[in-house]
Amino acid sequence: MTHLLSNCRLWLMVAGALLTVLFGCGGNPSGGPDESVGISAKVMADALHAVMESDRTVYATRVVHRLQDQEKVIRASEHWRDDKALPLPAQMFRMGAEEASNKTDTFSYSLLSKWPINKKNAPRTEMEIAGLDRVAKDPSKPFYGRESLGGVEYFMAVYADQAVSPACVTCHNAHQDSPRNDFELGDTMGGIVIRIRLR
Amino acid sequence: MHPRFLTFVWIMTTVGLAAYLAIQISGGNRSLFLPGRTSDGHHQIELACDACHTPFGGVRQEACLECHQAELAAAEDSHAGSKFADPRNAGDLARLDVRQCITCHIEHRPEITEAMGLTLPVDFCHHCHANVVVERPTHRDMSFDTCASAGCHNYHDNRSLYEDFLVRHGNGLPATIPAALPERKAWILREGVDRLPLTAGDADRTTSATPELIDAWAGSAHASAAVACSDCHRSQGSLWADHPSDRVCGSCHELEPQGFVAGKHGMRRSADFNPMTPSQARLPMQPDSMSRTLNCGACHDVHAVNVRHAAVDACLSCHADEHSLAYSGSPHFRLWQAVLSSEGEPGSGVSCASCHLPRERRRVAGEDRIVVQHNQNANLRPNEKMIRDVCLTCHSLTLAIDALADPDLVRRNFVGLPSRHVRSIDMALSRKN
Numbered sequence: 001m002t003h004l005l006s007n008c009r010l011w012l013m014v015a016g017a018l019l020t021v022l023f024g025c026g027g028n029p030s031g032g033p034d035e036s037v038g039i040s041a042k043v044m045a046d047a048l049h050a051v052m053e054s055d056r057t058v059y060a061t062r063v064v065h066r067l068q069d070q071e072k073v074i075r076a077s078e079h080w081r082d083d084k085a086l087p088l089p090a091q092m093f094r095m096g097a098e099e100a101s102n103k104t105d106t107f108s109y110s111l112l113s114k115w116p117i118n119k120k121n122a123p124r125t126e127m128e129i130a131g132l133d134r135v136a137k138d139p140s141k142p143f144y145g146r147e148s149l150g151g152v153e154y155f156m157a158v159y160a161d162q163a164v165s166p167a168c169v170t171c172h173n174a175h176q177d178s179p180r181n182d183f184e185l186g187d188t189m190g191g192i193v194i195r196i197r198l199r
Numbered sequence: 200m201h202p203r204f205l206t207f208v209w210i211m212t213t214v215g216l217a218a219y220l221a222i223q224i225s226g227g228n229r230s231l232f233l234p235g236r237t238s239d240g241h242h243q244i245e246l247a248c249d250a251c252h253t254p255f256g257g258v259r260q261e262a263c264l265e266c267h268q269a270e271l272a273a274a275e276d277s278h279a280g281s282k283f284a285d286p287r288n289a290g291d292l293a294r295l296d297v298r299q300c301i302t303c304h305i306e307h308r309p310e311i312t313e314a315m316g317l318t319l320p321v322d323f324c325h326h327c328h329a330n331v332v333v334e335r336p337t338h339r340d341m342s343f344d345t346c347a348s349a350g351c352h353n354y355h356d357n358r359s360l361y362e363d364f365l366v367r368h369g370n371g372l373p374a375t376i377p378a379a380l381p382e383r384k385a386w387i388l389r390e391g392v393d394r395l396p397l398t399a400g401d402a403d404r405t406t407s408a409t410p411e412l413i414d415a416w417a418g419s420a421h422a423s424a425a426v427a428c429s430d431c432h433r434s435q436g437s438l439w440a441d442h443p444s445d446r447v448c449g450s451c452h453e454l455e456p457q458g459f460v461a462g463k464h465g466m467r468r469s470a471d472f473n474p475m476t477p478s479q480a481r482l483p484m485q486p487d488s489m490s491r492t493l494n495c496g497a498c499h500d501v502h503a504v505n506v507r508h509a510a511v512d513a514c515l516s517c518h519a520d521e522h523s524l525a526y527s528g529s530p531h532f533r534l535w536q537a538v539l540s541s542e543g544e545p546g547s548g549v550s551c552a553s554c555h556l557p558r559e560r561r562r563v564a565g566e567d568r569i570v571v572q573h574n575q576n577a578n579l580r581p582n583e584k585m586i587r588d589v590c591l592t593c594h595s596l597t598l599a600i601d602a603l604a605d606p607d608l609v610r611r612n613f614v615g616l617p618s619r620h621v622r623s624i625d626m627a628l629s630r631k632n
Contacts (some may be wrong), residue, residue, distance in 0.1 A: 079363055081275070101284030107286045119334050124287055150289030176630065195286055 016152060041155035041196040048107065048161050048194055049142070052093070057164045060089045065167040077165070089168070090121075106197050111161060113190025115180040117172065121190070125149065131158030132191045139188045146198075154195040161190045212309075226608045235307035238316045239481055243463070247470040249451030251306070263300040266461070266469070270577065272583070274356035295319075295326045303354075314348075315580055321348060335625045350583065350621040357587035359596070362627045368596035369624035378593045379546030380553060383506075386563040388451050388571055394425030404428045405439055415502035424441075426451075431501075448495045454563070456495075458573030464493050465573075488517040510550035511535065525612035526551065549593075555579060557588050582609070597624055 016125035055102050064086055067073045092143035092182065093111050101108060114132050116122045123129045139160030149152055163169050172189065173181040182188055223231050229246045237245040251262045253339055260280075264271075271279065280298040283291070296302050305311075305318040312318055332339050346352050352360060389561035399417035402408065408428070416422055421431075433439050433445045445468075449606045459465035467475050475493040477484035491497055499506075499511035515523060526532050535550050537543030555575045561568055578584040582603045590599035602608055602616035608617055 047253070079361070082358075082364070090619065098279075098281040101281055108287075110285050110287060119330065124290065128287070149286040150293065152286065152289075154286060193287070197286075 024104045024142075026147060041198065042157070043170055044107070045155065045157040046142070048109065049157070049192060052109065052192055053159065053161075055096075056089060056093060056161075059168060060165040062145055064089060065165040071172075075169075076130055088105075088144040088171075090118075107195060109194045110193060111190060112160070112193055115178065115189070117175050117177045127156055128158070128193060131156070131193065132144045134158070136188050143191075149195075153198040154193045155198055158189045158193050160192045161192050163187050163189050223482060228421055231390050233307060236303075236309040238312055240316050240630050241306060242480060242481065243467050243475060244470040244472065247472065250470055258301055258306075260299055260301075263304075263332070267300075270461070270574075271355060275358055276355050280355055288453075291327045297321065315396075320344075322354075334389060337630070347581075351623045353581050353583060354579070356584055358581060359591075360594075360623070362630075365511045365596065365624045366631050368591065369628055372595040372597075374595050375593055377544075377547065379544050379556055380592055381560070381569045383558060383571060384568045385452070386454055386568050388453050396423045397425050402428050405432075407441060412502050415500070419502065419504045420506075421504055445495045454561075454570050455573045458571075458577065460497075462574035462576045464575055480517075483519045484517050485519045487537040491517065500607040507539065507550075510552035510556075514551040516554075522612050523551075525610070525614060529612040529614050531613060555584060556591050557585070559588060600624070 018180060024124055048140060067086065068075045075083070075085050076088050077083040078088055078091070079085070080087045082089070097109050099140045110121075112121050112123055112128060114123065114136065123132050127145045127147045131145065134141070134143040139156055139162060142160075143158040145156050147156055163172075163183055166185060168189060169183045169185055169187075172178050172183050219229070223229060228247060231247060232248065236242075238390070241251075251258050253262070276295055283298050284393070292298065303319050303323065304316045309320055313321055315324075324346045325343040326329050328343075328346075347354055358364070397417070399413050401422075402413050402416065404413065405428075416428070420632060429439075431443050431447050432441070434450060445456065456465070462467040464475060467473065472490075475489055477493075478489040492613050498509040500508050511526075515526070531549035532552075534543060535548035538545065538548030552571070555578075556571050556573055556578075557578055558569045559572045561570050572578070578588060583600070585603065586596065586599045590603070594602075597620075598617070600623065601619065602613060604621050605617045605619065608615060
């Protein structure tokens, strides 16, 4: 019996040594730094939002507002192809979202509002409705939640989308299909909704 | 009878039948497997089963896109699949999964197939746009089966129907103004070869060439561009061929064959079948044209390469439907004749090709060119696709929309005026005022 046990121990030691040699120290098969730092869905959503909001602000202020309203070189138009114009900030955002959706289904994002020009951008799910309401009341705090869509669980976050440039306000207030025409600079005009797929 | 004998007969019949079907599917008579009449769009290639079907995998979305993707992108597809990728569309997609072509276009179901190969009830827009009556009070008295059938909207291509386009082009323009199509500026692969034009005396022919053929060639664009007999008949140093294949044409004319094999005239080629013949057509054709082969030479008289012949006479030598037969009585034909007799400005005639093989602005090799789209279907179905590049050259948007929405007028080849008026422009204008 002792013989058998010590035999077992021996084999375990050999196997352990082999594993260490095979996979290197620390059990990291690639040998590189460990990438699985276990980011939470919330951290990922916040990070994605930081990028989206920054790009969106840069486009609205340094491209659209500068070229359209200040230097009067080119306008932004919903029919940018036909009008040889700049895409609207919202279209720019959606084109990016569509492009990303061709590459991954791990996350998705959209730009919605309780006062939408395009009625397809109105909130649809309960969480979207609740989220947009909340960020309209307190834009400083994102809204987080979970929802199930088409049988898949998502972590979802809603962030306030604010009038960062006078161009936002002038265009929305003047638009024929806008249900609101009293936006002011700095107002919350809608929200960015980010969903992370939970497996 | 003895049960063992019956079992034997049953096994033999089954094995025999299986063997027979296996032989048929692997090259015999595949039409045995067609579950129902194929739609007008696909009937020419219906025996290329694997063009659409993956064994045990159904019809893949990619199979549709392989042929139709470029066209949908060019149409700025209003309902492209990527627009529905966001999971917030799950509710809509549960009612109608518009990311899949086969949700709306099922093959081999003649009993439910509508125009454009649609196999859903034509009021399908209501699945997702039921709210339109609230958003657009002007739509209150309209029914959902008229969204796409009355000249107002298309499902995929709305480039000449969107609201601001209606407003921009709808402001009191005259119905018809004299104008000309842009001049062709073809893209030719060997362009830039600096050779002097050739004359009849330069023909490097064989003895089989008749004086008529030499004359036709000597007066052609090919002779002017110094394309000699041997350039086609002995292409790339091969032996002399009396009837060179279309591949020879493609060695200089790169874009045209691409359009040709994408349309009804050449689609059999893209499935590696023998070329189409008029006998295979579902439209009425001239009886004496039935066995002709649809290759480049069917329309382009290969020696004279006269594009005017290709633009009308070639078409009418096969097509014998009402619309084609009515052409010679149409105002468009009168304009065409004026050009032929040099009374009209170049480009001001309206041939079959003006509308069905339209001139398109394209950027090729870094240069803007006007090339002829050889996919005759590219701007035909739905016919509003024609408005931007063709009709608006000479007509107001109002006339174009009304005329194309009037099937009788289309049959009469636009002899007369539209019998009804589509209100879309008026509605768009009323909202802007």
